Amino acid sequence: MSSPGLRERKKQKTRWAIQEHAVRLFVQQGYDATTIEQIAEAAEISPSTFFRYFKTKEDVVIQDRYDELMAEKIRQAPADQPPLEVIRRAFVDGFQAITEDEMDQALQRAKLQLSVPALRMRALDNLQDSIRYLAVPLAERLGRPADDFRCQAFVGACVGAMINALLAWANDGGDGKAALQLIDQALDVVAKGP
Structure with missing residues (x-):
């Protein structure tokens, strides 16, 4: 790109x-x-x-550049990497690519989304758009149609796990290293179960 x-x-x-x-x-x-x-x-x-x-x-408050960043990471992943590792690396590498100032702003935006009802509802609406957007490069990698249900379901499971990790991160004060650990743990649950 x-x-x-x-x-x-x-x-x-x-x-x-x-x-x-x-x-x-x-x-x-x-x-x-x-x-x-x-x-x-x-x-x-x-x-x-x-x-x-x-x-x-x-x-x-809702819009950000992270979907684009993660989609590009999915496209750039090695061809032999399994889907869960592709998504894990995209989330973790994408998170590591943001600056400390962006991390602080992401924390403030997350807190706003948790505390303002209108933002919570808008964030939920935006979530499905993000899932569909991120499923497209995964479907491309797998030689499937852009709207492949299985890719959307898989990305949805990963995004859902990551949302829980980011909510825990926001509630605990927003330590960047903790966010990466929580994301990794959440995606591990997707891979292995609770």
């Missing part, structure tokens, strides 16, 4: 800058008390520009 061009990199940088300002405001003054106008002002953009990057206020 080729790296994004300058224009796309600028758009990505703007997107994540908006998100960074939004999360900071949500933490400082509460999700419901923060307006899109306040986020736009903090990010030095117009409200209409906000909506070019995020359709809703919920999306600014």
